[in-house]
Amino acid sequence: MYQPEEGKPAYNQPQGAATGFPVSYNSATSGYSGASTDYAPPPPPPKPLVEWSTGLCDCCSDPGKSCITLCCPCITFGQVAEIIDKGSTSCGASGALYTLICCVIGCGCLYSCFYRSKMRQQYGLKGNDCTDCLIHCCCEACALCQEYRELENRGFNMVIGWHGNVEQRTEE
Template identity: 70%
Template sequence: MYQAEESKPPKVVTGLPVSYDNSSSGTGPYSSTADTTSYQATIQVPPKPLEEWSTGLCDCFSNCGNCCLTYWCPCVTFGKVAEIVDRGSTSCGASGALYALVCCLIGCGCLYSCFYRSKMRRQFNLKGSDCTDCLTHCFCEPCALCQEYRELENKGFDMHIGWHGNVEQRSRGIAMSAAAAAPPPQPPMTR
């Protein structure tokens, strides 16, 4: 013979934990007995739209000093970019030396630098893909490095002082702006 199952309230996803009573004690749908199940909704935040690069790939001559440095010694430009992208975990000198070593050993530093372009693109939510990053660095390494350097400058980084210098400068700027917002000290009272 068929037995009718106890009816349970519908499982509603509200974003708040809700317990359902499975016992026949009649204590209500929201009691907390030993046989309960919790449900919680996952709130999904829509992704931010991808941004365009602030300069084009072939805008190298807007900063001729960096363009010449990158053409003759790309390891320096790469080192500066890598230090900022790695948020100071590797120094400019270490990154530049590793880039130079890769160039000397296999003659293709772009295989190393394209990963930093991808990392930078993800950090700043820039348009592109891993494939285009690799192709850009393989076929136009100096222009790609210059574009990354300019992008970081346009994001407000001073490339000459490195990550730690930028952090110090920004924290000092916050302290200075807080001091400027404070009211001036009052002169002591005299009679």
């Protein structure tokens, strides 16, 4: 053990204290042997991607939501974003940010396309980042309506938001 020099205080450091540097190596207990062929099992194969539950142009199934989305897309976007973000941002905050982006640069689709990508990743939906941006840039209202319908078809009550859905599911 360490012996302090005369005139210097002794520190109560336990023997073998962690310093971040290896002190010794024992191949018998380390589990490593140079010739071993034991490997960790391979990761499971990725889940196959699924189709969207409704088509991009199936807006006629909910004409009320389609009209709201055409007149004020920030409402539909806010509802979708709140569910996708699992309640970390509110419907109002997401809708307000969408509106601000629309007012400043005139193109809210640059913001909403990222949520489509996030939604695809969460639910294993077919598509890619490039098509997400193209769909939102070319037909913003149809894209938002499709995302809204997808979440509804997955069991979300879009009117009550994320926290309302969580509360409703815990009461059942």
